Amino acid sequence: MRITSNRLVCLALCLCLLAVSGAAQQRNPLPVPDIQGYKTLKCDFHMHTVFSDGEVWPTTRVNEAWRQGLDAIAITDHAGYNPNKADVPPDLTRPHALASALAARLGILLAPAVEVMKGDTHFNVLFVSNQNAFMGLDLPDALREGRKQNGFIFWNHPGWKQPAAWFPDVAALYNEKLMDGVELVNGTSYYPQAFPWIEEKNLTILSNTDVHAPAPASWENGSRTVTLVFARTPDLEGIREALFARRTAAWMGGEVWGNEAQLRGLWDGAVAVETPELKFGPNLRQLTLRVRNNSSLRFQLRLTKAPAWLTAGAVELRPEGGAGISVRLNKDAPAGTQSVELEFEAANLHVAPNRNLSVRLPLKVVVAQ
Ligand SMILES: [Zn+2]
Ligand SMILES: [Zn+2]
Numbered sequence: 042m043r044i045t046s047n048r049l050v051c052l053a054l055c056l057c058l059l060a061v062s063g064a065a066q067q068r069n070p071l072p073v074p075d076i077q078g079y080k081t082l083k084c085d086f087h088m089h090t091v092f093s094d095g096e097v098w099p100t101t102r103v104n105e106a107w108r109q110g111l112d113a114i115a116i117t118d119h120a121g122y123n124p125n126k127a128d129v130p131p132d133l134t135r136p137h138a139l140a141s142a143l144a145a146r147l148g149i150l151l152a153p154a155v156e157v158m159k160g161d162t163h164f165n166v167l168f169v170s171n172q173n174a175f176m177g178l179d180l181p182d183a184l185r186e187g188r189k190q191n192g193f194i195f196w197n198h199p200g201w202k203q204p205a206a207w208f209p210d211v212a213a214l215y216n217e218k219l220m221d222g223v224e225l226v227n228g229t230s231y232y233p234q235a236f237p238w239i240e241e242k243n244l245t246i247l248s249n250t251d252v253h254a255p256a257p258a259s260w261e262n263g264s265r266t267v268t269l270v271f272a273r274t275p276d277l278e279g280i281r282e283a284l285f286a287r288r289t290a291a292w293m294g295g296e297v298w299g300n301e302a303q304l305r306g307l308w309d310g311a312v313a314v315e316t317p318e319l320k321f322g323p324n325l326r327q328l329t330l331r332v333r334n335n336s337s338l339r340f341q342l343r344l345t346k347a348p349a350w351l352t353a354g355a356v357e358l359r360p361e362g363g364a365g366i367s368v369r370l371n372k373d374a375p376a377g378t379q380s381v382e383l384e385f386e387a388a389n390l391h392v393a394p395n396r397n398l399s400v401r402l403p404l405k406v407v408v409a410q
Pocket of ligand 1: 156163197
């Protein structure tokens with residue numbers, strides 16, 4: 042008996058060890074289609090560690106990004122704000138240096154970066170060569186240093202503490218060509234006042250978490266705020282080129298903001314009609330058009346255009362899910378076979394201020410006599 046119970050203990054221990062190794066982190070694939078010949082990369086270019094006012098070690102940011110399906114991140118600790126300096130040396134090259142080996146091993150692209158600020162006006166500079174060169178500079182000089190280091194520069198959280206506006210200090214920096222993009226989304230805040238600037242001022246859309254605490258558990262399920270980058274090549278140079286070329290979109294809480302052609306590319310790559318032909322009969326006037334969404338994106342559809350003899354219901358295509366759209370014919374429906382297109386508004390895909398993406402589903406309607 043004794044031996045048996047020892048064996049049982051042994052077995053239990055082994056199972057525990059297996060469970061622990063089996064609980065090693067898993068990656069959420071977070072599928073988003075490639076578009077127009079570009080690779081779609083899921084990125085977060087704004088986050089903090091203990092090297093400024095964050096609560097985690099740099100490698101934690103890499104592990105979180107890998108688990109949550111990201112392809113690229115930037116650690117953007119504040120130059121000149123290090124409340125942890127009694128415990129952590131104020132050397133801003135260290136977060137990137139400490140994270141880079143793990144990032145390389147996991148295949149996470151890591152852009153060297155820094156956050157610079159004056160009061161509540163904050164900017165990030167990506168692709169810098171020396172973060173410590175930004176220490177002690179006032180904001181305009183810091184952004185000039187960013188240009189000198191060939192960095193990509195964007196304005197962070199333009200609507201933090203007050204509604205976003207084209208503030209005079211920011212306008213001066215923009216006029217000096219010290220701004221390439223703006224955060225349309227920071228965390229779970231979307232700044233509607235900033236959306237018109239994207240076209241008016243030729244800015245790149247950014248959408249980042251600005252996470253300071255450990256990433257919340259809900260982000261494991263695809264709810265993390267992301268910048269989608271449409272890159273020629275899935276590497277840092279590809280991201281850099283795409284950012285300067287303004288090929289990005291914001292993705293937060295199921296909503297997407299971006300260029301019309303690019304958002305249409307996401308729709309085309311994500312959605313497939315599973316029942317391209319519906320056969321109606323004299324007593325069969327209502328059928329279900331089945332549609333599949335192969336991406337982690339969400340599409341909220343509302344019919345905007347169809348033949349006068351047909352109506353279709355509104356539907357939400359959930360991430361990696363299918364949905365049925367109820368299609369109903371009225372008595373004027375012509376007999377025989379008709380190829381029609383149903384036009385929907387994708388109410389959560391925003392291509393311009395007050396304008397959402399319009400999408401089409403092709404359908405063959407057969408009406409038997
Ligand atoms: Zn900030
Ligand atoms: Zn920040």
